[in-house]
Amino acid sequence: MATFRSVFPLPHIPDDLTIPQFILDSQHPSRPLRPYTTPWLIEDHTGRPFGHSELSHRTFGLANALSLKWGIKRHDIVCIFSPNNIDYATTIWAVHRLGGIITPANPGYMVEELVHQLHATKAALLVIHPTFLDTAHKAAQIAGLPNDRIILIEDPPYSETTSKHTSINNLVDFGSNAPQNFIEARLKPGEARTTLAFLSFSSGTTGKPKAVAIPHYSVIANIIQMATHYKINDKSWKEKRMIPGDVAIAVLPFFHIYGLVVNLHYLLFCGMSVVVVPKFNFPVFLESLVRHRITHLYIVPPQVVLMCKHPDMKKYNLSHIKFCMSGAAPLSGELMEQLHKVLPNATIGQGYGLTETCTTVAMIPPTQKIATIGSAGQLIPGIIAKVVKVDGSLAVEGEQGELVVTGPSMALGYLNNETATRETFVDGWVRTGDEVIIKNGEVYVVDRLKEIMKVRGFQVAPAELEGHLLMHPDVVDACVISIPDEYSGELPMAYIVLSEAARKRISGNQDASLKLKAVLEKHVADVKVAYKRLAGGVEFIDAIPKNPSGKMLRRVLRDQARKLKVTRTESIRARL
Incomplete structure (x- = not known):
């Protein structure tokens, strides 16, 4: 067998929509209907819910303000340097309404690292959390970005420094009360495939972090691929993993591709409520799980370790959790078994993906309650994979080699880096740099060939x-x-x-x-x-x-x- 793929066909993927048009304005056949009373986002520490109308209002107001005050338009790049926040989504969608591009930055970055991202992307605006104002000031100065182009994602306590910057709340109010100053970006058929939505940073197989060029179509495609994999709107499929009214916790950072595409956009598409957590603190995290009656966990192995071993776990009843997926790094079989004891009512498994594939390549199959030990998941619909052996020949089922994949969600390459693009993106295929075995449609990661x-x-x-x-x-x-x-x-x-x-x-x-x-x-x-x-x-x-x-x-x-x-x-x- 030269290639491996899912047996499930993909429905139509629109290639003329931006991400906010797909998420906020349209109803794809694979998308379940969300009850009007079901919140979209929930602020963790206050419990405040945000529904469709409020998020749409904030998105419009912010887009209008960005257009009026800074002239943000098509192809302009806005960097978000913040932990998770309700207005993280608002900022993304507002910039996309204008035809702009988002580059999410890790808020833990030091000055040198933020400067690298600002220089590489030539960002026109910097949206930051007030906590990181000092780092942002220093990085912006080095990158040549004026101070009046630094926006605060939430209202800070008053100080002489913070008073020099406007906030998202102020901009939403300003933009909502002003005449519309922009014409929303409308794409022709096929344009979503090449119109950039994100410049997300990844180290690829080698070297310094590089900006991965991700178009709107890639994100939309991956959402539909995951929805098809789990049959979330298939009336004949009774064992649905995600249903409207379920509640997930977004503790993974939105600057990471896993948090950005899966935790935020896919779960909203499923009709779920997403509790937005700015920072991971394990005891507080446990309290949030219980307070919000969380049903779905998307986490990474270090968090699994804590759930299996931290003494505070004994204080909480987590029987309401019905789905737990670990990703971003391999999870051992021993940890999977321990996690099952901690979450006895949950489906437990792993997912696999990369920034370069615009996230998900494989996920726990919809038919499994507990994933196959060692498996990173089943290839999702639309993904075609091949396993390339050291001698360049293609492996058959059960043989080991480098995983190379293609599908509708692949990124376009690395921004302004033809050499790195040629190494990873080859004739529409993405070299993952991971050594795997594929058996029964499931991917087993054996080793990492790449240096990262x-x-x-x-x-x-x-x-x-x-x-x-x-x-x-x-x-x-x-x-x-x-x-x-x-x-x-x-x-x-x-x-x-x-x-x-x-x-x-x-x-x-x-x-x-x-x-x-x-x-x-x-x-x-x-x-x-x-x-x-x-x-x-x-x-x-x-x-x-x-x-x-x-x-x-x-x-x-x-x-x-x-x-x-x-x-x-x-x-x-x-x-x-």
Whole structure:
């Protein structure tokens, strides 16, 4: 068998709609009817519901204000630098109404990382949470973005600094009370396939984070693919996984493709209410699950670990949860079994996807209550997959190789990066960089061929950390690899070749060696978001192993690090 695919056909996917027109204005045949009284979004800490009419009103008011005050129009790019917020959706849809493009940024970014995204996308506006105003000011100044183009996503406590910036609430009021200043973007048949909606950042298979160009059609297609997979509006299908009136919790960040497409847009399409959580705090998260009677959980493995092991779990009855899906990184069979004990009434499984595939490629089958151990899910309708072996030939069922996929939701490539695009996007197919086996239509991820590691579900590019380490005067070479971690999945660890002067300085002095390791860890921590820090530690090495062409042999050091971890663990146990 050369290719693998779902047996279920896809319904029509409109290619002349923007995302807000599809979500807010239309009724696709695969979409169930939402009762008028069922909220769309719910603010977690207040419980305040937001229905269709209010969200539509806020979207129009904000779009009109953006047009009036800054002239935002087709192809203009707006960066959102904020945790989850009710107006995250409003901002997305308002910019899309104007024909603009959203680039979501991780609010944990340090100045250097935000500058990279602003420069790469040439963003015209920056919508931020007031908490991150200092970082935003510094990054905007370096990127050449004027202060009056920084907007606050929520009203802050008054201060001299915050008073210089307007808020989304103020803009909604202004735009709602002013004559309409824009003509909404209308697409011709086929234009949604190439009209950009998002520039979402991913490291791809190698290198620094790159802007993935995602058109409106890709998001709409993936929503319809997931809806078809779970037969959410199929009258003959009785075991529906998602129904109008169900309540999901959006604890995954909307800047991440999983949270953006699945948690936000797909669940709204299903007629569900989505509880918007700005920041993950486990005890507070548990209280929210009970207070809102959450039925659906979309989480990542570190959160699964907490649900299986945290002592606070014993305080809560979570029998109302009927569906739990883990994604963004592999989930072990042991954790799946433990989670089933914690959530006895829930369907439990995994999903698999990438930013480059505009999210979902595979999900737990609609017929399974508990997913097959080790499976990342069943290929969803519209996805065609092939498994390419090392010699370039195509694997048959049960054989191992790199997963390569195509379908209607694939991104267009990387913005302004033809070299990286050619490496990952090949004749309409996306090279995932993951080594898999496909059996009975289900995907089993065996290993990661690409260099990118996953830390708590977030991508970390070794080259980015290595480049920063090489800026330190004591470092002449560096190789960052991943080590396994039960909570985070993987942790970055650095092997470092020191300069001659640094080697002499620490020679025979263990304290000096430990202090230098701490200095190098801080060198990274000072400028990188928390999940990119060297939590796996630093080890000094005489030389980085490389092949004849000079490419680093990461696998050699990865194997060495795992042995080192085992040795350390055994040493600790011996002392106990």
